[in-house]
Amino acid sequence: MKRRLVRCFLGISLGYVIILGALFYWQLFANMGQHPSNPRYYQMFREERGAILDRHGEFLAYSNQREEVFTRVYATPSLSHVVGYFHQRYGLTGLERLYHEDLLRGRWLHTTIDLQLQTFVEEMLAGREGGVIVLKPNTGEVLALVSSPTVDGNSLDQSWSDYLGDQRSPFLNRVTQGLYPPGSLIKPIIYGGALEQKLAEPNKIWTDRGILQIQNRVLSNYNGKALGVITTDQALAYSSNVVFAQLAMDLGEELLGYLSKFGLGFQTNFELSVKGGFVPPKASAPFTLAQLGIGQGELLVTPLQMGVVVATIANRGVMMQPYLVQELRGGLQMRQISRPRVLGEILPEHVALSLRDAMVLTVQEGTAQGVAHLDLDLAAKTGTAQVGQGQDHSWFMGFAPSHRPEVAVVVLIEHGGSGGAVATPLGAKIIAKALELGESEKGKR
Amino acid sequence: MRPLYWAWLEFTLWFSALVIGLWITKGLTNWWQPLVMWLILVLCFVVTKCFGYPGEALPLVGFLVFIGWIFLARLDQKWAEQQFWGFLIGMLAYCIALFGNFLSFDTPRLFAGGSLALLILTLLFGQRIGGAQAWLTVAGLRFQPVEISRIFLVLYLGRELSGKPLNWKNILVLGIFCCLLILQRDLGPALLIFLVFCSLSLYTHFSWYTLFGYLGTIILGFFIAYLWFPHFTSRVLAWVWPWNYPDSKGYQILQGLFALNAGGFVGTGFGSGVVGVIPANHTDYLFAVIGEEFGLIGTFSLLLVYLALAFWAIQLLTQVEDAARRTMGLGLTLLLHGQVFLVVGGILRLLPFTGMTLPFVSYGSTSLVAQFFMLGLITSLGGAPDEEKAS
Numbered sequence: 141m142k143r144r145l146v147r148c149f150l151g152i153s154l155g156y157v158i159i160l161g162a163l164f165y166w167q168l169f170a171n172m173g174q175h176p177s178n179p180r181y182y183q184m185f186r187e188e189r190g191a192i193l194d195r196h197g198e199f200l201a202y203s204n205q206r207e208e209v210f211t212r213v214y215a216t217p218s219l220s221h222v223v224g225y226f227h228q229r230y231g232l233t234g235l236e237r238l239y240h241e242d243l244l245r246g247r248w249l250h251t252t253i254d255l256q257l258q259t260f261v262e263e264m265l266a267g268r269e270g271g272v273i274v275l276k277p278n279t280g281e282v283l284a285l286v287s288s289p290t291v292d293g294n295s296l297d298q299s300w301s302d303y304l305g306d307q308r309s310p311f312l313n314r315v316t317q318g319l320y321p322p323g324s325l326i327k328p329i330i331y332g333g334a335l336e337q338k339l340a341e342p343n344k345i346w347t348d349r350g351i352l353q354i355q356n357r358v359l360s361n362y363n364g365k366a367l368g369v370i371t372t373d374q375a376l377a378y379s380s381n382v383v384f385a386q387l388a389m390d391l392g393e394e395l396l397g398y399l400s401k402f403g404l405g406f407q408t409n410f411e412l413s414v415k416g417g418f419v420p421p422k423a424s425a426p427f428t429l430a431q432l433g434i435g436q437g438e439l440l441v442t443p444l445q446m447g448v449v450v451a452t453i454a455n456r457g458v459m460m461q462p463y464l465v466q467e468l469r470g471g472l473q474m475r476q477i478s479r480p481r482v483l484g485e486i487l488p489e490h491v492a493l494s495l496r497d498a499m500v501l502t503v504q505e506g507t508a509q510g511v512a513h514l515d516l517d518l519a520a521k522t523g524t525a526q527v528g529q530g531q532d533h534s535w536f537m538g539f540a541p542s543h544r545p546e547v548a549v550v551v552l553i554e555h556g557g558s559g560g561a562v563a564t565p566l567g568a569k570i571i572a573k574a575l576e577l578g579e580s581e582k583g584k585r
Numbered sequence: 586m587r588p589l590y591w592a593w594l595e596f597t598l599w600f601s602a603l604v605i606g607l608w609i610t611k612g613l614t615n616w617w618q619p620l621v622m623w624l625i626l627v628l629c630f631v632v633t634k635c636f637g638y639p640g641e642a643l644p645l646v647g648f649l650v651f652i653g654w655i656f657l658a659r660l661d662q663k664w665a666e667q668q669f670w671g672f673l674i675g676m677l678a679y680c681i682a683l684f685g686n687f688l689s690f691d692t693p694r695l696f697a698g699g700s701l702a703l704l705i706l707t708l709l710f711g712q713r714i715g716g717a718q719a720w721l722t723v724a725g726l727r728f729q730p731v732e733i734s735r736i737f738l739v740l741y742l743g744r745e746l747s748g749k750p751l752n753w754k755n756i757l758v759l760g761i762f763c764c765l766l767i768l769q770r771d772l773g774p775a776l777l778i779f780l781v782f783c784s785l786s787l788y789t790h791f792s793w794y795t796l797f798g799y800l801g802t803i804i805l806g807f808f809i810a811y812l813w814f815p816h817f818t819s820r821v822l823a824w825v826w827p828w829n830y831p832d833s834k835g836y837q838i839l840q841g842l843f844a845l846n847a848g849g850f851v852g853t854g855f856g857s858g859v860v861g862v863i864p865a866n867h868t869d870y871l872f873a874v875i876g877e878e879f880g881l882i883g884t885f886s887l888l889l890v891y892l893a894l895a896f897w898a899i900q901l902l903t904q905v906e907d908a909a910r911r912t913m914g915l916g917l918t919l920l921l922h923g924q925v926f927l928v929v930g931g932i933l934r935l936l937p938f939t940g941m942t943l944p945f946v947s948y949g950s951t952s953l954v955a956q957f958f959m960l961g962l963i964t965s966l967g968g969a970p971d972e973e974k975a976s
Contacts, residue, residue: 142903144788148915149899151784155926156892160885162933166845167881177831178843179862 174231185209185228190243190470192223192235194255195283196581201226201236201293212236215255217292218262221313222253222285222412222464225293230300235465238411247470252281252463260573261286264566270534270553271314271443272566274574277451277539277548279480280460283574287314315447316414319440320552323525324379324507324559325535326399326435328453328495331376333398334387335491342373342494352382354427359385359434362524362558376498377506379522381434388433389426395433396423401486402449403459404441411464417441436526443552446537451548453495454519454539457487500542507560508538511568517541518571522559531555536563540571547574593644596651597623603655603855610856613658618669619651625676626650638683639967642897642960645890646945650953652887653946656874657867659856664867664948671950675957682961688910693744697758700737703730704765711769719771731766731774732955736962738762739920742782743913746789770816773939777927779803781919785912817937824937837864841873841932845884852880867948869940872932887946891925901967914966917959 174181188210192201201223203210212226224234232240239249261272265288274284289310291303303310312318334340350366352359361367361381367374375383388395396419399405405419418440423429431437444462452459461481468475487495499519502508507522519542523535534556539548549567556562600619607613626647633640650672658665707730712720721730738758745755759782766775783799810817819834827835827842840863847853858877863870876884898918905911921944931938942952 144791145899145903145911145915148784148788148919149895152895152899152919152922153892155922156888156895158935159926159929159933160888162930162935163845163876163881163884163888166842166933167848167876167884168850170842170846172843172846175831175839175843177836177839178847179840180843180847180859183859 182228184244187244188246189226190245190247190249192243192249192251194251194253194258195281195466196254197250198255200251200253200255212293214293216259216262217294218258218286218288218290219253220291220293221287221315222258223251223293225291225296227293227296230296234412239465239468242468242475245470247468247475249468250466252276252283252466253285254283254574254577257570257574257577258284258286260284261570262288262290264570268553268556269308269314270551270556271318272549272551272570273315273443273447274570275447275451275462275548277454277545278460280451280462281466281480282462282464283547284570285315285464287312287316287318313412314552314554315443316408316410316412318442318552319415319417320443320533320535320554321437321439321525321527322404322435322441322446323523323533323535324381324384324435325441325446325449325521325523325537325550326433326439327376327379327384328499328521329398329402329449330384330387330391330395330433331372331498332453332487332491332495333391333394334372335494336488337391337394339390340372340387342371342498344372346370346372346375346380346383346386348375348380348382350382352385352430354385354389354430357427359427359430373494373498373501374506376521377502377504379502379507384433385430386433388429391433392429393422393424395429396420399432399439402452403445404439404449408442408444408448408462410444410462414444415442417445435523443550446535446552447548447550450521450537450539450550452486453492453499454545454548455492456489457485457492459483459486496542499538503538508536508564508568510560511564514568514572516568516572516575517543518568519545520564520567522564524557524559527555531557534562535559536567538567538571540575546578547571549574589641589644593647596648600651600655604658606855607655607658611659611662613662615658615662615666615669618665619654622650622654622669622672623647625673629676629679632680633683633964636684637968638964639897639901640964642894642964645894645897646957646960648890649887649945652875653871653943653948655855656871656878656946657948660860660867660874667950668948668953671953674950675954678954678958679961679964682958683965686965688740688913688962688965691744691909693741696737696741696744700734700741701758701761701765703734703737704762704769706730708765708768719769728951729949731769731771732951733958734762735774735778735920736917736955736959738778739781739916740913742785743916744909746785747909747912750790751786767814772810772814772817772820773927773941776939777920777923777941779806780923781916784919784923785916788915789912820937820939824931824934827934837870838932838934838938840864841870842934844870844873844877845932848877848880848883850881852876852878852883854878865940868942869928869938869947870932871947872929872943875946888925888929891922891944895922898963901963905966910966914963917963921956921959 189203194200201214204213224236226232226236261284271287289308291310347369348367350361350364367378367380399419407416408414420438461483463478465477496519503512503518503520508520518538518540520538525533534553536551539545549570551563551567553563604616608616630640630643654665657668707721719729720727763775811821823834823838827838855878860866860874866874902911902914924944927939928941928943930936942949944956
């Protein structure tokens, strides 16, 4: 009798255990907060969301009340790749997504972006496909990040289907997720490696005949031009493929080590979603190495990665963590999200300074000579990356002033043609504008 | 025993804080009701103890009733006011059941007759509210006869099944009972009674053939109901594919799950849940409201209290010598916990949802009175031995 009653109790207990299991699942593990039928999801559109500000306190994004619903207003379209967008139907992206919980509680997000510079760069890129990133080399702050074409967070309702049908993929963030062969922009890394390994001296003399025979294959300079007798610095300034293919072969497997030390092939640690690009895991064949040395072949990078590379050279070989968000304010506590963080010493200081001198020479007499008249005290490197179809990708990277760098810039124009002719003037103008804005910022302080 | 008194005191203080909170934020005018309820509950506890009955269930039930009351007051004050009167009548019913010694009545025909008569009266004179024709008005008081009817039926089944093997008369009574409920479109109690019947019959005379026979009947009944009753068909569809009908059939079950899911571990906090959107949030779905605002901690403690009640009832039954009284007591216990399983299981999508109240917690005066009556009956089983002899 008693045993049967105990069994009854065990049966009842089993029922409660099953119910508890289901409760654990639905209350802790199931994720239904975003379901379109869940009224809690729409609740967040009825509350004022925290604003997002630029480095001077200008609004990048704020909530505007229309009847019962708040809609988000963005200062300029290109912010959809940085700040992201927040929309009742199309969800949320970028910083809006990353700091959703805090913004929902009314906290304000202070970013490193300079709205004036961002708008300027956006205008410069209008009508082109490409990306630009502007960084402060000594801190890693991102001053502007523009990918073109872009969607406009203010008019998603009207233009969503156009955006979806657009062949130029305006949703793609070309700076963080676009993958491109780096072309000659890789050469400073090769040069840095060669200097550190003492395979070359800045004044070492090379003879460039315009083509280089490697086993049974041939590699030539841009337009096959023979540069004659040049120093290593001049080889960088004139972007000699012959010399850098030779240096890459001299470096051998060490080359891959330098590429990964600069973060190529890895996902950059950043607030937005990024792609890692591609660096071949092994390269021993001389021709493969030579191709890597001129930034062709299998190598793929994002403009963001090149931005970190040029900022590292500008910062005398010390790599800084790139970041977008400074702090969150409001509520009970202020939260410092990021402060400048050193990621490591990638090159010895004297090597970085030699690279800088070579890049200054690039502007004085090399491939970036077209912008020498601007008198910017600029250090730069141009790149022209060959692609399978269409015109070459046009690259520029540079920083200024060369002795105490304030800004570092990377410009990529898809199918723009030669780097010196297309990306370089754009890059120089952006640097000039950034320096001008930087001066006025100092003035205010 | 002593820690239990402390726990009760602690609960009282915590509950008072909630009442004061509602009084401040919502201007609760019936704040005195829980005070009266508390006093009456303590009084009943003392009385139960003084007459030598085990009264340990009362604080547990008190916990459930107070949780239910505070959530009803949070949703709409008028429901809490109603629930207060239900509680008063319920305590009266408890005392009547406790001292009436009904479980000793060897009158199975009276139980069966009373049970069926109540249902037939409902079918003839009943009002239809919210789908089921389940309400009867007598002298200005409206109540749900099925709540009382099923207690009689369980008493009948308990007495009949305890000694003799199952005979065709029991099956006939059960069949008529279930058919009457199905005619009223009240499938939940029919299923519940059938499950209690199966368990009791297996408890008294276990055999694998009967077990599989019952399982087969349940599965067969499920398919017949699915094919023949459109009402049940849509319940099943809402159970299996709620995501396909988010605005129609599946609306209630989805909103309930959203509420539970929003609650997480500690809940969104008392009064801050988005609960207005759940249909029947004061009756069948009150559990989901509690789950949103008190989180897993709240629902977990609620279920623990039910489990403690089950433990209390079963250990009480082990001391009952008379087989008929024991079987009846077990039937009542299973009726209470079976209802919890069907309601909570329905909300959690373990079973198709059958609309019933969560015992002692949900809004519903008849249900509350009937539950207290059942509690009185079970408690009366633990009476002093000399009283048992006297009866």
